[in-house]
Amino acid sequence: AQSGGGGGSRGRLMSYSTEERGSSNTLSYRLFIKNPAGKYVSPFHDIPLYADEAKNIFNMVVEVPRWTNAKMEIATKDALNPIKQDVKKGKLRYVANVFPHKGYIWNYGALPQTWEDPGHKDCNTGCCGDNDPIDVCEIGSKVCARGEVIQVKILGTLALIDEGETDWKVIAINVEDSEAQNYNDIEDVRGLKPGYLEATVDWFRRYKVPDGKPENQFAFNGKFKDKDFAITVIKNTHDDWNSLMAKTTDEGGLSCTNTSISNSPFLCTEAAAINIVDQTPPCGATEAIPAEVDRWWYYEKN
Numbered sequence: 001a002q003s004g005g006g007g008g009s010r011g012r013l014m015s016y017s018t019e020e021r022g023s024s025n026t027l028s029y030r031l032f033i034k035n036p037a038g039k040y041v042s043p044f045h046d047i048p049l050y051a052d053e054a055k056n057i058f059n060m061v062v063e064v065p066r067w068t069n070a071k072m073e074i075a076t077k078d079a080l081n082p083i084k085q086d087v088k089k090g091k092l093r094y095v096a097n098v099f100p101h102k103g104y105i106w107n108y109g110a111l112p113q114t115w116e117d118p119g120h121k122d123c124n125t126g127c128c129g130d131n132d133p134i135d136v137c138e139i140g141s142k143v144c145a146r147g148e149v150i151q152v153k154i155l156g157t158l159a160l161i162d163e164g165e166t167d168w169k170v171i172a173i174n175v176e177d178s179e180a181q182n183y184n185d186i187e188d189v190r191g192l193k194p195g196y197l198e199a200t201v202d203w204f205r206r207y208k209v210p211d212g213k214p215e216n217q218f219a220f221n222g223k224f225k226d227k228d229f230a231i232t233v234i235k236n237t238h239d240d241w242n243s244l245m246a247k248t249t250d251e252g253g254l255s256c257t258n259t260s261i262s263n264s265p266f267l268c269t270e271a272a273a274i275n276i277v278d279q280t281p282p283c284g285a286t287e288a289i290p291a292e293v294d295r296w297w298y299y300e301k302n
Contacts, residue, residue: 016047018147021082021277023284025070027092030082030280031147033061035260040273043149044074044081044133045245045258045266047112049238051151056231057175060136060152062144064108069094069293072146074110076132079257079276083147094293096210101203106137107144111170114237115244118252122166124233125219130165131252134237137169137200139189140177151175156186157230159219160204166219168237169204170230171197185227197224210297 015036022028033043041047043061051057063072063083071086071093078084086093097103116129138144138152152172160167173183182192190197201222205215225233243249245256245264256266259273268276 016041016147016149018145019277020283021280023281024286025085025092025289026284026287027085027087028281028284030075030078030084031072032080032082032277033147033149039259039270040080040277041260042081042255042258043083043110043112043147044076045113045241045256045264046260047149049111049113049234051175056154057151058154058172058234059112060109060138060150060172061112062107062109062138062146062148062150064104065146066105066107066143067103069097069103070289071095074133076254079255080259080273081255081257082280094290095207096297097295098203098206098210098297098299101199101207105199105203106139107142107150107174109136109138110134111136111234111237113241114234115241115254116166116168116237117240117244117249118165119249120240125159125161125166127161127164127166127219129237129240130162130167131254132167133241134234135167135169136172138172138174139183139193139196140174140180142174142177144174153180153183154227154230154234155183155189156224156226157233158200158204158222158224161217161219168230168233169200170234171200171224186224187226206299209299 017034019032021030033041035041047059051059072083073086074081075084110133114134116132118128118131121128152174155171158169160169173180244251247265257268258264258266261267
């Protein structure tokens with residue numbers, strides 16, 4: 001079984017697959033992840049953080065493909081942490097198209113084996129973590145698939161303060177991108193994709209306004225921090241995840257069930273994992289996305 005840290009170059013050779021359960025665009029929808037051997041795994045806990053630790057190549061779980069609106073996320077409180085759509089007040093969440101943006105403007109997802117501890121005040125931002133894996137905005141040309149596991153180079157990070165919580169947004173690029181070799185730090189994004197970083201700040205600042213919420217705030221006055229800073233943040237959240245899995249930190253409602261971490265008190269058998277999936281409805285017919293999701297919102301920037 002894999003130890004908590006993952007690591008090595010083996011992660012890059014792994015090919016994960018997905019299995020849909022329930023009906024798309026409904027509350028029942030779940031997307032489970034399988035490892036190369038076809039066994040169910042937790043995308044939160046079982047996929048190694050590092051694809052190649054020596055080269056600082058990381059695994060990323062894609063939750064939301066670029067240009068789509070459904071706010072999909074790793075279900076941190078559900079056993080095996082399938083990907084599901086976020087829900088607010090009993091309704092599925094879709095991000096609004098706030099002009100000039102259409103849905104998510106990157107492939108959006110998370111780094112496995114990381115955790116932003118809500119009990120730990122970040123020394124850089126003065127705010128505690130948001131209780132989730134660390135978020136990634138992947139800026140390559142390919143539109144990825146929901147549940148896809150890709151390998152990324154880290155370029156920098158933005159520190160969003162979301163309703164008083166630290167919510168790091170890591171900027172990265174798929175190592176398979178044809179231009180990946182040209183991107184090695186955050187300033188390369190500024191030079192090679194003019195306006196993209198500014199659009200990213202604008203997107204995060206305003207995306208909740210159509211829901212009646214105020215604009216989001218940022219640490220560092222909305223300035224991006226560089227690759228080395230971002231990697232330090234990632235390593236710190238990986239250490240916090242290790243504490244979570246070793247039960248030296250209270251899991252606070254999160255599901256730490258995993259199928260591969262030999263020293264974890266939350267390790268489950270393959271049969272138990274199959275039983276978890278079998279408790280969810282089988283794949284059903286796709287429901288229509290509400291017409292309101294296509295609306296384009298206009299408002300003056302503050």
